[in-house]
Each structure stands twice: as C-alpha cells, then as structure tokens.
Amino acid sequence: MDTDLSLAGLATGLRERSFSSVELTAALLAQIAERNPQLNAFITVTADEALQQAAAADAALAGGDSSALCGIPLAYKDIFCTRGVRTTCGSRMLEEFIAPYDATATARLAAAGAVMLGKTNMDEFAMGSSNENSHFGTVANPWDDTRVPGGSSGGSACAVAAGLAPAALGTDTGGSIRQPAAFCGVSGLKPTYGRVSRYGMVAFASSLDQAGVFARSAADIATVLPHMAGFDPLDSTSSEHEDPWLDACTTQPLGTARSGRIGLPKQYFRDLGVTEASLQSACQVLEASGFELVDVSLPHVDAAIPCYYIIAGAEASTNLSRYDGVRFGHRCDNPQSLEDLYRRSRSEGFGAEVKRRILTGTYALSVGYYDAYYLKAQKIRRLIQQDFLAAFADVDLIIAPTTPDIAFKRGDLVDDPVAMYQQDIYTIPASLAGLPAMSIPCGTHQGLPLGLQLIGPHFAEKRLLETAASFQQQTDWHLQRPGQNPQAADSGSET
Amino acid sequence: MSWESVIGLEVHVQLATNSKIFSGAPTAFGAEPNTQACVVDLGLPGVLPVLNEEAVRMAVKFGLAIGAEIHPYSVFDRKNYFYPDLPKGYQISQFEQPIVGRGSLTVHVEGCEPQQVGITRAHLEEDAGKSIHDAYAGLTGIDLNRTGTPLLEVVSEPDLRTAAEAAAYFRQLHSLVRYLKICDGNLAEGSMRCDANVSVRRVGDPELGVRAEIKNINSFRFVEMAITYEIERQIELLESGGTVARDTRLYDAERNETRSMRSKELSNDYRYFPDPDLLPVELDQSFIDAVAADLPELPEAKLKRYVAQLELSNYDAAWLTQDPEVAEFFEAVFAQAGNAKLAANWVMGELSAALNKAELSIAESPVPAATLGELLQRIADGTVSGKIAKGLFDTLWQSGGDVDTIIAREGLQQVTDSGEIQAMVDEIVAANPDQVAQFLSGKDKVFGFFVGQVMKASKGKANPAQVNELLRAALKK
Numbered sequence: 001m002d003t004d005l006s007l008a009g010l011a012t013g014l015r016e017r018s019f020s021s022v023e024l025t026a027a028l029l030a031q032i033a034e035r036n037p038q039l040n041a042f043i044t045v046t047a048d049e050a051l052q053q054a055a056a057a058d059a060a061l062a063g064g065d066s067s068a069l070c071g072i073p074l075a076y077k078d079i080f081c082t083r084g085v086r087t088t089c090g091s092r093m094l095e096e097f098i099a100p101y102d103a104t105a106t107a108r109l110a111a112a113g114a115v116m117l118g119k120t121n122m123d124e125f126a127m128g129s130s131n132e133n134s135h136f137g138t139v140a141n142p143w144d145d146t147r148v149p150g151g152s153s154g155g156s157a158c159a160v161a162a163g164l165a166p167a168a169l170g171t172d173t174g175g176s177i178r179q180p181a182a183f184c185g186v187s188g189l190k191p192t193y194g195r196v197s198r199y200g201m202v203a204f205a206s207s208l209d210q211a212g213v214f215a216r217s218a219a220d221i222a223t224v225l226p227h228m229a230g231f232d233p234l235d236s237t238s239s240e241h242e243d244p245w246l247d248a249c250t251t252q253p254l255g256t257a258r259s260g261r262i263g264l265p266k267q268y269f270r271d272l273g274v275t276e277a278s279l280q281s282a283c284q285v286l287e288a289s290g291f292e293l294v295d296v297s298l299p300h301v302d303a304a305i306p307c308y309y310i311i312a313g314a315e316a317s318t319n320l321s322r323y324d325g326v327r328f329g330h331r332c333d334n335p336q337s338l339e340d341l342y343r344r345s346r347s348e349g350f351g352a353e354v355k356r357r358i359l360t361g362t363y364a365l366s367v368g369y370y371d372a373y374y375l376k377a378q379k380i381r382r383l384i385q386q387d388f389l390a391a392f393a394d395v396d397l398i399i400a401p402t403t404p405d406i407a408f409k410r411g412d413l414v415d416d417p418v419a420m421y422q423q424d425i426y427t428i429p430a431s432l433a434g435l436p437a438m439s440i441p442c443g444t445h446q447g448l449p450l451g452l453q454l455i456g457p458h459f460a461e462k463r464l465l466e467t468a469a470s471f472q473q474q475t476d477w478h479l480q481r482p483g484q485n486p487q488a489a490d491s492g493s494e495t
Numbered sequence: 496m497s498w499e500s501v502i503g504l505e506v507h508v509q510l511a512t513n514s515k516i517f518s519g520a521p522t523a524f525g526a527e528p529n530t531q532a533c534v535v536d537l538g539l540p541g542v543l544p545v546l547n548e549e550a551v552r553m554a555v556k557f558g559l560a561i562g563a564e565i566h567p568y569s570v571f572d573r574k575n576y577f578y579p580d581l582p583k584g585y586q587i588s589q590f591e592q593p594i595v596g597r598g599s600l601t602v603h604v605e606g607c608e609p610q611q612v613g614i615t616r617a618h619l620e621e622d623a624g625k626s627i628h629d630a631y632a633g634l635t636g637i638d639l640n641r642t643g644t645p646l647l648e649v650v651s652e653p654d655l656r657t658a659a660e661a662a663a664y665f666r667q668l669h670s671l672v673r674y675l676k677i678c679d680g681n682l683a684e685g686s687m688r689c690d691a692n693v694s695v696r697r698v699g700d701p702e703l704g705v706r707a708e709i710k711n712i713n714s715f716r717f718v719e720m721a722i723t724y725e726i727e728r729q730i731e732l733l734e735s736g737g738t739v740a741r742d743t744r745l746y747d748a749e750r751n752e753t754r755s756m757r758s759k760e761l762s763n764d765y766r767y768f769p770d771p772d773l774l775p776v777e778l779d780q781s782f783i784d785a786v787a788a789d790l791p792e793l794p795e796a797k798l799k800r801y802v803a804q805l806e807l808s809n810y811d812a813a814w815l816t817q818d819p820e821v822a823e824f825f826e827a828v829f830a831q832a833g834n835a836k837l838a839a840n841w842v843m844g845e846l847s848a849a850l851n852k853a854e855l856s857i858a859e860s861p862v863p864a865a866t867l868g869e870l871l872q873r874i875a876d877g878t879v880s881g882k883i884a885k886g887l888f889d890t891l892w893q894s895g896g897d898v899d900t901i902i903a904r905e906g907l908q909q910v911t912d913s914g915e916i917q918a919m920v921d922e923i924v925a926a927n928p929d930q931v932a933q934f935l936s937g938k939d940k941v942f943g944f945f946v947g948q949v950m951k952a953s954k955g956k957a958n959p960a961q962v963n964e965l966l967r968a969a970l971k972k
Contacts, residue, residue: 103541374768
C-alpha cells in the first residue's frame with residue numbers, strides 16, 4: 001500500500017475504508033523494521049501497542065469517529081513521557097526509565113485517536129545539533145547516510161523524511177525541530193512558547209522548550225497541531241491564549257496566504273553563503289504570490305548564541321539535578337558514600353555534551369558570575385525580543401535561512417562544540433523571543449535539502465502555516481524524497 | 496563592661512492547606528512513608544509545579560495581619576543543592592522578591608512594656624522530605640511525604656535582645672498564625688520550626704558581633720534555653736580572649752547545649768535564579784482586599800479591647816488572648832456571666848489549674864464555657880458564694896450537670912436573709928466575749944475569727960458581704 005500520502009489523504013483512505021489503520025500501521029512498522037537498523041531513527045518501536053491502538057482506531061472509525069487523526073500513526077521524540085513505555089531522552093541516565101504518566105501533548109493526540117509507532121532518537125536531553133550525542137547511537141540522514149540528520153530531534157526528522165511516519169513530534173529549544181527539518185527536507189513547526197504544554201516532556205531549558213511537529217507539508221502540520229495545543233492546568237507556563245482558528249483547523253483544510261509584508265533581516269541576508277540561491281528564489285516565489293518583501297533589522301541577533309547557551313545551560317544545570325541516582329534513573333554500583341553515589345551515577349549516566357552544559361550552566365549561576373553571565377544574558381534576551389517586536393510593527397512575517405549550510409558529515413563537528421553551536425545561529429533568536437517559527441524545504445545544494453525559515457509574531461501560527469502552504473502550492477521542494485532524485489538540479493526551479 | 500545579645504529568628508510556619516504548594520498531593524501528618532508524594536513531589540522527569548492558590552491566600556493573610564506591605568509581584572526561585580530528601584535537587588523558594596515585605600509584631604514579655612519586633616519579610620517555599628538515619632543499619636531512609644508541604648518563612652529583624660524576648664516573639668507568632676487559621680501550631684509535629692541567629696557585642700558597640708545560627712528549634716522553652724546557652728557560650732568565649740566562629744549549630748535539649756553542625760564552614764552557593772517553570776505571582780488589589788475583609792480580630796486588637804472595654808489588666812488580657820481557643824472560651828464564659836473580671840479570674844485560675852492537672856486543652860474542658868458562665872452568674876447574683884462555687888465547679892468537672900439543678904438539689908443557695916444571719920452573728924458574738932474584748936482593744940485580725948465562725952455556722956452558705964456588715968455592726972455595739 002502507499003503510505004506516502006498526506007495526512008488528509010491518509011484520513012480519507014481510512015474513512016473510505018481503502019485501508020484500515022491496522023493495515024497502515026503494519027505497513028509502516030514493516031518499513032521501520034526494514035530501515036531502522038540502518039537509519040536508527042527509533043530508539044523504541046512499540047509495534048504491539050501500535051497495532052492495538054490501530055485496532056481500537058478502526059473500531060472508532062467504524063463507529064463514525066470523525067477526528068482527522070483517528071487511526072493515523074505518529075512517531076514521538078523520546079523526550080515525551082509515555083505511560084508504560086520507556087522514555088530515555090537519548091540518555092544512559094534514563095535507559096530504563098518508564099514513566100507512570102503521559103505527556104499532555106501525546107495524551108491529547110492519543111485521545112484524538114492517533115497511533116504511536118514508537119519513540120524516536122534524539123541528542124541526549126535534547127542537547128545537540130547533529131544527533132551524535134545520543135546514547136543510542138547516531139541517526140543517519142536519509143538523503144546521505146554519511147551525513148547527520150540534525151538535532152536534537154534527528155530521529156523524528158529522519159523518520160518523516162524516510163517515510164517511516166507521516167508525521168512526528170519533536171521539541172525545539174534553540175532549533176531542535178527547525179534545523180533537522182531543514183537537513184532532512186521536511187516541514188517542521190516550533191509553535192509559540194506556551195502553545196503546547198510542557199507537562200511530561202523531559203525538561204532541558206524550561207523557558208525555551210516547546211513541542212512541535214514534523215510533517216511533509218504545512219497542511220499536515222496544521223492537521224496535528226490543534227490536537228496537541230492549548231492551555232494545560234498542569235503547566236503554569238502554557239498559554240490561555242484562545243485561538244478559534246486552531247479549533248477550525250480540526251475540521252477545515254488549511255487556507256493559503258497571498259498577501260502581506262515579509263521582512264528580510266539585513267543581518268542575515270548580507271551573507272547567505274550556500275543558502276543564497278535557494279533563499280533568493282524562495283523570495284521570488286513569495287513576491288510572485290503577492291507578498292511584499294521589505295528589509296528589517298534585528299540589531300542584537302549577533303549576541304543570540306552566547307545568550308542562548310548561558311540561559312539554556314543555566315536552566316539545564318538545575319533541571320538535571322534530579323538525576324542523582326536516588327529515586328530513578330541510572331544508579332552506580334555499590335556506592336560508598338552519598339557523594340560517591342552522586343559522582344559516579346552522574347558521571348556514568350550523562351554523556352560529554354550534557355556534562356559540558358551542566359558545568360557551564362552551573363558556572364553562569366554561581367555567586368560572582370551570576371550578574372556577568374545569567375543576568376546579562378537575560379538582558380540580551382529582552383533586547384532580542386524587542387528587536388522582533390519592533391520588526392513585527394512593520395511586517396507580518398520574517399524569513400531567514402534555517403541553517404547556514406546543508407547537513408554536515410558525521411564526525412565533522414564533534415570535536416568543536418563552538419562550531420556545532422554556530423549551527424543554531426538562525427534558529428536561536430526566535431527561541432529566545434518565544435516566537436513561532438517553522439522550516440520548510442526551499443531548495444537543495446549538492447543534492448541535499450535546505451530550509452527556509454518563517455518566523456511570526458506570538459501566536460501567529462496561522463499566518464506561518466498559510467504562508468508556508470502558499471509556498472508549497474507554488475513549489476515542489478517538500479515533495480522531493482531522499483533517494484528518488486539524486487543530484488537533481490539544485491535550487492531555484494519552480495513548478 | 497557588660498554584654499548585649501542581638502537575636503533574630505527565622506520561623507518556618509507550615510501552612511494548613513489541604514494539598515501541597517505545587518502539587519495536588521495531601522499534606523496530612525503521620526501517613527505511611529512515601530504514600531503522600533505524587534509524581535511532582537518525587538521530581539520525576541517532565542513534571543511541573545503548579546502553585547496552590549490557598550498558600551498564596553494564607554501568606555497574604557499573614558502579611559496583612561502584621562501590617563506588612565503585600566508585594567503585588569513576587570517571584571519563585573530555585574535554591575539549588577543536592578540532598579537525598581530534596582528530590583529535584585533544588586527547593587522552590589522566594590529569594591529576591593518575597594510575597595510579604597516589612598511588617599511588625601507586638602510582643603509582650605512579663606514585666607516589660609509591649610515591644611514592637613520588626614519582621615523583615617515572609618516568603619513562600621516548599622518543604623523538603625525527611626531523611627531517617629536510625630531505621631536501617633548503615634542505610635538512610637527517605638520519606639518524601641513532607642516534600643512540597645507549603646511553608647511560610649518569617650524572618651525577623653535582629654530586634655530581640657534577650658532569650659525571653661525571643662521566646663515571647665515565637666509565642667506571639669504562634670498565637671497569630673493560629674488566630675489566622677493558617678497553621679495548626681502543632682510544634683511537636685514540626686508545624687513551626689525556629690532558627691535563631693545569635694550574636695553578642697559590648698553594650699554601646701554599633702557593630703554586630705559574629706553570629707551563630709541555631710537550627711530547627713521546635714518548642715518555646717527550647718528557644719529560650721538554646722539562646723540562653725548560646726549567649727553564655729559566646730560571652731565566655733569572648734571574655735577568655737577567643738572569637739566566635741560564624742557557624743550553624745544544633746541545640747541538644749538533653750544536654751542543654753548547642754553544638755556545631757559542620758566541622759568546616761562551607762559557604763554554600765545555592766545558585767538562586769527565578770524558576771522558569773512558574774510564572775511570577777501577580778496579585779490584584781481585589782484579591783488582597785478580599786483576604787483583608789476575611790481577617791479575624793487579631794490577638795493584639797483583642798488584647799487592647801479587653802483592657803479598654805472589659806477593664807482587664809494588661810497581664811490578664813495578654814494571658815487570655817494568647818491562644819485563640821482560650822480567648823474564645825473566655826468570651827463565651829463572659830457572655831454568660833456578665834462579669835469580665837470574674838470570668839477572667841476563673842478561666843485563668845480554677846479552670847486553668849484543673850486543665851493543667853488533667854493535661855487537657857481548653858477545647859477539651861469537661862466544663863463547657865456556657866456552664867462555667869452560669870456558675871459565675873450565680874456568684875455574681877449572690878446565689879452562691881465563691882467558696883461554694885469552687886465546690887460546685889469540682890462537681891461539674893467530675894460529673895457534669897446543670898448549675899441551677901445542682902444548687903437546688905444540694906441546697907447550696909447562699910443565705911441572704913439578714914434575720915437568719917443576724918441571729919447567727921448575735922449568738923457567736925455573745926458566745927465569745929474574750930475575742931470581742933480583743934477586737935475592741937484594737938486587734939482587727941480577730942474579725943476574721945468571727946467571720947469564720949459565722950460561715951461555719953451557716954455551712955458556708957451565708958453571704959460573706961452581709962456577714963461582714965452585720966458583724967461589724969454587732970461588734971461596735
């Protein structure tokens with residue numbers, strides 16, 4: 001059967017009984033079984049549970065369930081706690097951790113009838129830009145298995161790109177959805193901070209973490225998002241922002257935007273490097289569609305990377321204090337003393353990058369350094385937020401590259417953390433400002449995908465998705481699949 | 496040259512909410528270990544704190560009661576340290592922006608003028624669990640039931656100068672939180688725990704001495720004893736040429752001494768920073784006004800009212816208002832008896848002695864307030880004498896019953912018929928000529944002999960005032 005359909009297509013197929021959810025799920029499980037040994041996109045495949053859920057969905061469909069997600073198989077980043085199924089967060093620390101609760105996001109999707117295929121690979125505790133920091137091994141980029149899929153949600157991006165799941169959940173703290181979406185040639189949305197509950201999502205940096213969606217198109221993302229978004233009494237930072245459009249999304253197809261002002265940050269567009277050709281042609285597509293392109297300035301984005309690594313590290317350093325070997329998680333053998341228990345459990349349980357961030361974060365919060373690092377970073381964060389607010393007074397959306405380059409080779413950056421951190425240069429500012437942002441395929445370089453990033457004002461997911469949908473009506477970059485079209489003509493071609 | 500001690504107290508008040516400060520788990524004391532800790536209290540991955548509004552309301556109530564500024568914007572911070580009974584590796588507390596700002600409490604020390612003690616701040620935080628070191632050989636047990644119990648930490652200014660003042664302040668705070676019904680005040684269960692910062696300096700020295708902090712004192716008496724010991728220890732140390740080390744000490748009640756808790760004094764870096772999982776607490780005026788409207792009469796106002804309106808002494812008023820249950824009992828007795836001084840004397844005297852002897856709280860008194868009030872009413876209207884009333888009180892204490900019924904049954908009415916008393920007076924004066932002569936020669940004390948004889952003859956039922964009056968008249972003849 002053809003599993004390479006849009007979510008709307010799959011939903012129609014299910015409703016018209018062209019195939020059952022069990023058949024669809026079994027077909028995807030078969031592909032996972034075949035390709036996961038090479039791709040390593042999944043840490044845990046929940047085949048039995050998936051088939052049970054699919055059977056239940058088939059019964060619901062037979063009973064007239066009209067949810068667009070009923071019976072649709074999804075993959076979840078292994079950062080979402082799932083009752084009874086282990087949640088590793090890519091770490092040895094949680095290798096055997098089974099939560100007695102569900103994350104709100106996945107629980108809501110399950111309530112809408114979605115089927116969980118399994119838990120996808122990721123950088124340990126979502127810290128990384130290449131998925132090389134996973135305790136469960138690296139993930140291949142389906143376009144070129146010598147290259148990384150991006151990170152930290154590399155497994156989810158890979159699964160969607162390789163056709164192992166029609167859509168997948170990821171989380172984005174500084175770019176962890178957008179960057180792997182760009183590297184793997186799929187669409188990925190990081191919603192506004194607070195749009196989706198963080199409850200049950202293993203915390204990395206609480207003021208930045210946000211759950212989002214990978215799919216093959218903006219329209220598919222719009223099908224999943226409303227079923228996981230919305231205020232959650234279990235998360236004080238989730239937003240009570242009412243959005244009738246989100247509810248409407250559950251029953252109506254996504255519209256397309258045809259007009260509006262799009263800002264091009266001059267700080268980004270003066271040196272686009274390898275992304276130049278595809279970004280310029282994307283601009284032409286948008287302009288031809290009726291959008292007006294104007295220059296905007298984000299004067300403080302230069303400071304975004306250091307600012308981000310201080311704030312995220314500081315929050316992570318204390319969020320990860322609970323992994324102490326006392327109640328759950330990895331515990332060293334035969335601790336000789338309390339200090340020995342802490343030292344060895346944490347030394348053994350955490351990988352190098354996690355340790356690096358705990359140490360830098362601890363340093364930034366220490367007496368004597370707090371003002372110079374943490375407080376200063378908070379001030380910069382406010383300046384960056386103000387930059388965006390000022391820009392959005394003039395424009396409806398901002399576009400930027402998602403990444404500075406195509407996916408890099410495995411191992412290329414592992415010994416150079418600062419160069420690795422530079423990968424997030426275009427994605428971090430929107431994270432610091434809590435803005436919704438998404439990456440959509442906009443071209444290729446050396447046959448590998450590149451992403452166009454759309455950034456909107458708070459709670460402007462509708463505008464992002466409808467603009468992306470408009471772009472995807474005009475172009476077919478999002479339809480390209482790895483392996484189908486090797487070394488095709490790079491960038492710029494329109495349909 | 497003499498020494499002056501400078502004392503400040505930090506009191507952790509356990510708030511009487513039904514559920515924890517950041518989770519829905521119950522807070523009841525005494526449950527089986529680890530049965531009242533939910534996934535949030537356990538600090539499992541991905542769970543998040545949600546602030547209990549009732550804890551906020553209680554903190555505001557306290558702030559209003561001490562005349563403090565209620566901060567419309569306060570922030571929860573993480574206080575980071577590793578300890579096995581601290582599941583998240585940090586305690587959620589308020590550091591730079593507490594909910595309650597500067598206020599004060601009036602403290603009464605016997606024999607001194609009422610004193611205003613400054614309160615620097617009060618902030619909300621979560622309690623940690625308990626480490627149990629003696630239950631398993633070579634192992635430490637962890638009970639996380641207490642984890643996340645809401646605490647209000649009340650920090651005083653270093654305004655206290657003696658151990659007695661410190662104990663009185665702690666008592667007054669205890670009284671206040673019980674009036675406000677924000678804490679059950681059960682010291683034995685740790686509902687209020689006190690840390691005392693103690694230093695000494697030469698009288699007149701503007702600089703404060705180096706202070707020691709005595710942790711976790713949980714009774715009024717121990718506060719006084721621990722501070723007394725610590726002051727003496729520091730003075731002795733300084734007078735013998737030593738210096739006081741800044742350290743954290745524990746009070747050992749069995750040995751009545753304080754001991755250093757840590758051999759090497761590490762300056763802990765708690766790396767406080769705002770908790771990104773919680774929004775700042777923003778209070779609007781209507782919330783504060785609603786809490787203010789709900790405040791009961793506070794002990795200090797009640798005390799002043801007892802003095803001004805009921806004409807009680809300051810001492811009596813302070814005694815009666817210390818404990819809200821005592822004040823409530825007293826007011827019920829007074830309402831029935833109609834005589835405040837009489838009601839005060841009986842509650843503080845007869846009733847209190849009987850309760851102490853039986854180790855009962857006033858709420859457990861076998862003689863209800865209304866019954867005691869009726870008894871006092873019968874004293875006030877002359878039906879029974881004070882002496883008879885004491886016997887009657889014992890009867891009521893032992894076997895209960897109705898005051899008037901017992902008086903009637905036992906024939907305890909005071910004799911107020913002046914003819915009957917006159918007859919007894921005449922008889923006794925006539926029968927004791929020697930004593931009459933002594934009295935007339937100026938020995939006033941003999942008067943008591945005659946009173947005693949008449950009361951004896953009447954079996955205690957004669958009205959003492961009438962006896963006095965008629966005796967004086969008869970003896971002067």
